[in-house]
Amino acid sequence: MIQPVAVIGAGPFGLSTAAHIKARGIPVRVFGDPMVSWRGHMPAGMLLKSTPAASTIGAPQPGHTLADYCAAAGIPRLATDEDIIPVETFTSYGEWFQRELVPDLERVRVVSVGRHPGGGFEVELESGELFPARAVVVATGLSGLSHLPPELAAAAADGPAPTGPVSHSSQHHDLTRFAGKELIVVGAGQSALETAALAAEAGARVRVVARRRVGFGAPPWHQPRLRPESPFGRAWSLWALSHYPHPYRYLPAHTRHYLARRVLGPLGAWWLRDRFEGKVRVEEIDRVMGAEAPDGTPVLTVRTRTGATGRLPADHVIAATGYRVDIGAMGFLGHGIRSRLAVSRGTPKLGPGYVSSVPGLYFTGLPAAASYGPVMRFVCGTGFASPRLTKHLVAAHG
Incomplete structure (x- = not known):
């Protein structure tokens, strides 16, 4: 056989x-x-x-x-x-x-x-x-493969869970459970921004906490016309990575890992901007220093862009921190x-x-x-x- x-x-x-x-x-x-x-x-x-x-x-x-x-x-x-x-x-x-x-x-x-x-x-x-x-x-x-940064893990002693103080974005199908709640979403990519917008539309009071500037891609009609098309947009680099990945594995290891993570990295879709801006608060920080939930209610400790330390309470924290x-x-x-x-x-x-x-x-x-x-x-x-x-x-x- x-x-x-x-x-x-x-x-x-x-x-x-x-x-x-x-x-x-x-x-x-x-x-x-x-x-x-x-x-x-x-x-x-x-x-x-x-x-x-x-x-x-x-x-x-x-x-x-x-x-x-x-x-x-x-x-x-x-x-x-x-x-x-x-x-x-x-x-x-x-x-x-x-x-x-x-x-x-x-x-x-x-x-x-x-x-x-x-x-x-x-x-x-x-x-x-x-x-x-x-x-x-x-x-x-x-x-x-969902990734929970160690800074958030302290508030999720038994691991991330939708009913606990901290969860991962992959654990949520129905965001209506957060209606009327204070919700923090950690991250700056499409998953974070769309999760935040959907939760806000479901009635949650949402704040995005991000280490980088929240941004959105350009709509198709604003894409450069004199560059080759790829499934991801018009740019020579995107065209090469899309159609000719064969040589990629010969690059130095640090370059391969960096490009795999950063190319087409954290950025909201062009069509999400109108649903997000003015509906979701954004807190741009230097880093999340830790999290705790002694009574089941999470509090993030963050370092602000000015170097000060701040505490951000919420009813729940969603880590949209990738894989x-x-x-x-x-x-x-x-x-x-x-x-x-x-x-x-x-x-x-x-x-x-x-x-x-x-x-x-x-x-x-x-x-x-x-x-x-x-x-x-x-x-x-x-x-x-x-x-x-x-x-x-x-x-x-x-």
Whole structure:
């Protein structure tokens, strides 16, 4: 019996990779809850910052773009840079993509991946099933990677929680629970600013606390016209990072990590400005020095831009502080595998075709950003990653 490839994760990168592997006639088993992060860990009413061009999931054949889904679903076509995508529409698109191209998805959790005595890997499922796999693709998205700065952790002794004093932005789907409450949102990126705007619209009194100036991108009609287009805007650097990520992994490590984090970094979408300004207070600070919640009510201690120390009380604090890749947090990878993985600042070092230092073990999506650039933080990265990963897998394990 031919051993299958195991794909762990059913978000855009997992579904795209699985569709490409299936199209090459290779047995594949795909595990996860389709689009779970988008459906359960994004706030209701959220709009995507990315344009339609940056929001199509890479497929091995035509007919499965976001515009194709809109046509099939009978909803207005989303195609231009001025079209804004509701998260509910994008989630439905991903679920449609799954039904069309990965219909045999298994909605079961992978609990461990280890080496198989006969070569390859041994995968254990939550159901108790054990099976051998010739290769494993890790495409678990943002799951388990939410980042809570240590300065805020002291006020969340049992970890961030929606019902505790401090939470992470990924833990909120319904922001109406904060109606009438004093809410602090820590961060300056799209997640922070949109969470703040949605909470204010739900009736909360919201203050954004940020270490950098809060800003918003330029609308499409103000983008420079004499530069090449990319899914992220018109600029030579964005064009190169979007279409030619191949050389990225040869850059010095500090440069790769810096660019993966900072390119298209903290900035609100152009369409969010009118919903934010005048509705949300902004406190620009030098840094958060600490947090406490002795009676269950959080208080931030901050250093202001003038060097003074201030205390900011609230009913709840949301940390919109992003995600950090950490191989150590991927508990389903057995110790034997993790100990053999070459890593850089917690992220796997990937070679050609997205393969790790453990032959047959591949990573795609956010964990690949430090090796292939910031395009891997966005859905459109599937169009680059999936065919190249599949090509390498076929050559090495076909």
